[in-house]
Amino acid sequence: MNLRRILPLLPALFLLLCSPGSSSAKETAPPASSCFSTGWPQDQIDLKPDPALTFGTLENGVRYMIMPNKEPKNRVGLYLNVQAGSLHETEAQRGAAHYLEHMLFNGTRHYPAGKLVEYFQSIGMAFGPDTNAHTSYDETVYKLLLPDGGEKHLDEGLLVLADYAAGALLEPKEVERERGIILAEKRERDSASRRVFKADMEQGFAGTLVAQRDVIGTDEVLKTADAALLRQYYQQWYRPGKMIVVAVGDTKVELAEALIKKHFGPLKDEEKQPVCPDFGQVAEGGISAFYQREPDLGHTELTLASVWNTKPEAFTKTAALRRLQEGVAATMLNNRLQRLTSSKGSPLTSAYFYSSIMLGRVGFSSMKAKSSAGQWQASLELLNLTLRQALIEGFAEPELKRAKKEVMSQLRQAAESAASRKSDEIAAVLVSLINSDEVPLSPQQELELYGPALEALTLAEVNQSFRSLWPERRLIKAAGTLDLSGSGPSPEERLLAVFKAAEAAELKPWTAQAEAVFPYLPEPEQAAELTGCVAHGKIGAETCTFSNGLILNLKKTDFEPNELQLAAVFGKGLLAESKPGLAVLAKMLLPESGVGKLDQEQLRAALAKYSFVLNFGVDEESFQFKGQALKSETEPLFQLLRSRLDDPAFRADAFARVMRKIEQLYAQMASSVEGVMQLRGENFLAGGNSRYGLPPLEALQKLTLAEIEGWLAPALREESLEISVVGDFDQEQVLKLAAKYFGGPRKGSQQGAGTTIAFPAGQQLKLNVATATGKALAAVAWPTDDFWDIARTRRLGVLAAVLDDRLRKQIRESLGAAYSPYVYNQSSTVDPGHGVLRAVLLAEPGQAGLLAKKLRQAGAELAAGKVTQEELTRALEPTLTSIRDMVRTNRYWLDSVLISSSRHPQRLDWPTTIQSDFAAVKPEEIAALAAKYLQPDKAAEIILLPEAPTKEDAVPSALPADKTENAAEAGSRTAPGPKL
Known part of the structure; x- marks a missing residue:
């Protein structure tokens, strides 16, 4: 635990922009006025670092840290930390640090423009999750999560980082092409909260350089920056004495150290150091x-x-x-x-x-x-x-x-x-x-x-x-x-x-809160009897049943020592919703109300000595409690689950708070195109079905506390339970706790049934959004299929990845018209035949309509053409790497396998085929799915425009402004979907 988590730093969301011989000599720390650090913090003080770390310094000043770590298995996090950021820019360079970060993905000594991302994909690294970078005030950090820790990939990974350090090509045509992407990123990140944060920095830190240096830069510089300007910053600040290489993962320290020396030892440092910036001072009085x-x-x-x-x-x-x-x-x-x-x-x-x-x-x-x-x-x-x-x-x-x-x-x-x-989390820390x-x-x-x-x-x-x-x-x-x-x-x-x-005003004293006690419920009067267990040998799991109908799924793992995860599933969830909005309010109200004998704050105080969490949710077909705890906290976690189920609270004051939060949330969402996509777009794509998306605020305001309690309380107290536990736990203890705390009678509930969803094929939803943020949202969606043909669902995911990669190249890289177009498929587990594959992007308002046409065109081309083996490899190899990591997590075994497996026993078979099935995917299978699902006449379109579009940004794509007239509105609300 890093104590800085207790005193949180400024929100990282706005500080970060994504996109040799060992020396034991002890260095003296530099004076406070210097922006060059040498040596290590532990060299002159009374604290010793983690003994698992190996430290070194090359003759040219490059420092490195190496640490062996086993999770994810066979992977290595490689970070290049350049101790320079936006504070090191001159007035004429504002935005150069972040612009340069982008350019290092667009041509280096060993990786010409357009080749680096494709290389990463070919060896199983996803663009974003496995290869990324960020720029902040005083640092620029490049991040790789290698697919394995062997010599070949470690050597190649360090070659990439060394190219970042000293091999940038900075070709003028690439600088010009990247300009649109930078401006698109600036536009995409604009929001009300971003503007408030920026003002906070300018006002709170007035007098310092921080107040003057928005990391992404100024429009003036971003629209005129050229290769010479970027190279000037590169040569000033990308120097060995300001670089630290960090390697953490499943590899040999000696190998990593030798390869760091090989690639970073030859770097040369300029004799003349640049002038360090004057940080300034804040006013201290008044x-x-x-x-x-x-x-x-x-x-x-x-x-x-x-x-x-x-x-x-x-x-x-x-x-x-x-x-x-x-x-x-x-x-x-x-x-x-x-x-x-x-x-x-x-x-x-x-x-x-x-x-x-x-x-x-x-x-x-x-x-x-x-x-x-x-x-x-x-x-x-x-x-x-x-x-x-x-x-x-x-x-x-x-x-x-x-x-x-x-x-x-x-x-x-x-x-x-x-x-x-x-490993990548350790490297970042x-x-x-x-x-x-x-x-x-x-x-x-x-x-x-x-x-x-x-x-x-x-x-x-x-x-x-x-x-x-x-x-x-x-x-x-x-x-x-x-x-x-x-x-x-x-x-x-x-x-x-x-x-x-x-x-x-008169100082009123703080009123102390009475000390709360937990657990407070009496010991259960009866325990359930274990009636039998069935082993699922192929996946190392077990299902046990009890005399009162309780089902307990268990899987012991060793890849997250001393930790376990739990899920309790009951009832019908959204399928049982009698009025739209009950689920939205219930998810917020239940935790806000605490439990019967303790309100929310009393419960927090009573649980202060524990680190476990237990959250409530409403799924498509069930209610769910999900928790995570240390092995030593197993019984308290079960005790809290019992209190949540047997002694729920529905407090009027909590209901009032929830309604105020809902009203504020809806007001914020209604003022952004991303929010309106959730409020209106998703429901449109589901043909107006009330279970999809968010209900209108007016519907929520009409619901009463009594209606929520009447809907949820019987399910909490009476519906039969299926509990799944995954991780490092004492199986005998878990069996006894389940029988003890959930041994009372509960009646079973029949599994709910979905309905046919009318996808709006060929229709368009085009809305104006009252917002001060000058960006638009364009989305094109195609109907796919439901979830339960798992081989098909897996391949639909690959299809989405292929289309996503095409859009990255066409919309982002070639046109520079959007920063992060993304594609994903979402298939229903309850509504037969219903699934939606979406392509979504944020854009300059004048380009939204034309970019929507580009999305349609990309889908049509994929439906009518072929998928090459090269395309499939770029989409599939990162997926296979991700799967290898995923199956070694408790979260996978809980959420994808054991949860609700009594309702859907086929879940228990999925782990046996997931890796081989994905590895067997062929280009012609993906092309066939594209031909079936991505037909132009099946597509639906959503365009959300700001009420008063801002002046068009300079986008080097030659896209004319869209002149499409508003179409008739349809639908009323939406649900957020995952981004790939």
Whole structure:
């Protein structure tokens, strides 16, 4: 467990943009003004790194870290960390760091333009999941997840990274071609929340370079950047002394080390170092207010924050333990905010606190809350009161006791599940830690370091740590749906007046919450008797039945040590929905209500010492609880499941909160083309069937708490259960717990039946969306088939992958008209014959209609033509690699095999054929499916346009603006689908 998870960093969604001889010499850390780091954080301090790590430094300054790891089996994560990003750009280069990141996929010394992605696909690596990159303020990171750890692929992977480091071709024609993709990415990432975040950075960090450097860059630079500009940045900052190679995975350390030396040893460093940027400083005194009207956000966001200047410091034991204290304090404040949010009549719909150090130079603390526009003043006053209570009165011993339990449970969970960590995830954490000059510790080291300190931590120490996170500077902000325009005081003056009045108000004390006890239900009066078990030898699983009808599916695995996953399935789910919207509200209401004897916040407090989770969902044909726990938490997980089933709660105050959240969510969705696709598009593709997509808000607002309880409570208490458990567990214990806690009588339920879905073949849905975001959505869909012919469903997935790859080349690479077109097939498990294959993209509004025609054309060409073996290989090899990884996860065995296997026994056969069946796919099979399903007359089209389209971006594709008139509206709502 990394303690930075307790004090969350700024949302990564907006910080990141996707797309030799060992030396033991100890280096002195560079001065704070330098942007060049040498040596390793542990060289001069009292913390030792994870002993599994091997560190090295080449003569040219390239550093490397190597760590053996067994999951995923036979795979290796290779990362090239360049310690330079948007902060290192000049004014004339704004956007060059990210532009350059794109260009390194478009021609290097050993991989000409257009060849690298296809090479990755041919060896079983998916573009995106297995090969990607991101650019941030102070780093650019290139990521490979190799299909195996043998010498051949490790050698080739490091050759690719070395090409990134020093072999960029930066051909002018490729720079020009990539321009449209960069602009499309900028447009695609635009959103209300993105604009609010950008304003937060500009306002909160005013005076620093961070406030001036939006990572993706400026339109002015992006539309004029040429090869010379990019090469200038490349030569300045892509130098051995700013590079770290990270290799984590199922390979030999000696082999990885030798190949790193081979490929990175020859790199040369320029003698003259570039000038490091002046980071700047924030103002440290006074109060500032900021207001941002952003109706598309769907809610009003209130913020209280503080910022202060600091200097980079070594990650010593003292610094680490100080972070622990700050993390515990943050946990306590977040617990208070959760309690306030769940309190009856609260103006808040969510609230959280985070604190961190930005790039070692600026500290920041922030309390953020969502509310409605009409309750902004009450929300701001409540945030201020909560902060004052914590700063002036401090926290209480019971709060510290709970926070210690929560932090300790995270430490233990990380240590006990360390063996199941994935190599690419470890590599990403190592890069993050090293770029923050922190010593990478193993989870066990963290437990040994922080555990005793946590136990000895006093309330006085935590209170003092919390106060240190709130120096004099205050920032007050309101953003979103709140409208403070009009005559009289300015919006900022009104915010300041409310804040100052709240500061002067009488300080009301924080009211402590009574300590809750769990479990609270009496021991069950009767246990079920085990009537027999049937072994499924081919897949190493077992199904046991009990005298009351309980079914228990079990599969023990060893690839995620000390962890188990559980699913409890009952009832008919969406098939039993008597009124549209019951499922949507029930999924939110049940967890929000807690359980019978404990409300949501009391339950959280009572479970503080555990790390397990248990979530509720409504599937096409069943209700489901899904959980994940450590092996040592097996019984508490079963106890919580029993409470959820036997003693559910349907609280009126929780229902009111859920409705407020729903209204805010719908308002946000209605203000973006992506949201309207869910609200309208998916239901259109299902012929208006109410089980598909989201119901109209008006339908949800008419539903009552009594109707939800009347629909769900009988299923929770009475419907027969099928429980599946996968992972590292004690089988005898699980059998006894299932018999003990679920031994009462339950009546069986008949399996529900679906209906025929009328796909809107040949129809179009074209809508205008009231939004300030200048992008459109175009989608073309074709009817396919239902789920249960598994060989067909697998091949439909391959067909989608083939079409996806064609669109990548045609729409993204050739036209530069969309950043990430994607294709996926979704087949129903309940409605006979129903499935939909979709091709979706986000585009410049003037191009949407023509790009929809391009999607149609791509489908028609695939239906009328052939699939080459080369195309199939590019689509299929990454799939086969993914399958090899997937079958070694508990999630696969739970969700794809055991769950509902009593209803669908064929699930138990699927693992025996999944790898061989996919490997046997032939080009002519995919071509035949295309010919059957992708006929032009079967296609349906969705075009969603912003109400006031923005001026057309410069897209080097020569696509004329679309002139199609609006078609008649159809359908009313939609459901989100997975992206490949």
